[in-house]
Amino acid sequence: MKNKIILSLIGVLALGSFAYADIQAPPKAQWNWSRKLSRSVANLAYGVSEIPLHWQKVERVDGANAAASSMVIEGTVRTAVRLGYGVFEFVTFPAPVYKGGYRPPYYVNDRFDTWYGYQEFPPQVGFMSQTRYSRGQSW
Template sequence: MSRMKNRIFLTLIAALTLCSVAQADIQSPPGHHYNWSRKLSRGLGNVLYGVSEPFQVWEKTLEQDGAIAASTDFFVEGLKRMVVRAGYGAYEIATFPVPSWKLTYRPPYYRKDKIDPWWGYSEFSPQPGALAEAGYSRTQGW
């Protein structure tokens, strides 16, 4: 009878050990790279380099709609995006020590840039002289 109890006891210990290992298997939780230092660098980048937004708007509009649309959209949409990005940057600099957006350090703006890069804001300011998104299909312009 004692051999049976020892077997059951050892089986139970082995099962509990395996269960505890299986529950601790998570290696990288979603959002692990959003922390206070990334929030501060995102805020500083948005304040300092948000001035590149009008030039990015110029490039996108020039490619899609032509020079006349680009010259007017440069001022209207470009300046609006620059001010919005600077406002988000100032907010993130002021609140970087605390998880303020939905109790996380994620960006406070809606990141639609993966679906529609024209209306969404990327996490960091666009790089002047290079489009942030890549064209994955070939098109022929006539």
């Protein structure tokens, strides 16, 4: 009798060990309504930081004259896009709107090409130590 109980317990534990591999987070678990709300508030509050950041990017590559004109045009466009997405996400934060989830609706390609696309949250101006991409070293 004891052998049957022990064998059945071992069988239950062996079958239960297969169920462990199925416990995972769903694909869209990192984005939820609170992250969407915080992203919208950040876009509304700090979307203007796109103007000086665009100055830094263009000045590093093309010089100060190109940066001055590009900052006015492209920086203003990027700020308007950020503010528009901030308003859109603030109004729709309780509902999963974009592709049935709470993902950012704008083009996010900052890991591969940092020039185009938008980061999920507005960028910081100045020294950034938490960037997700590697920077080249020039001698």
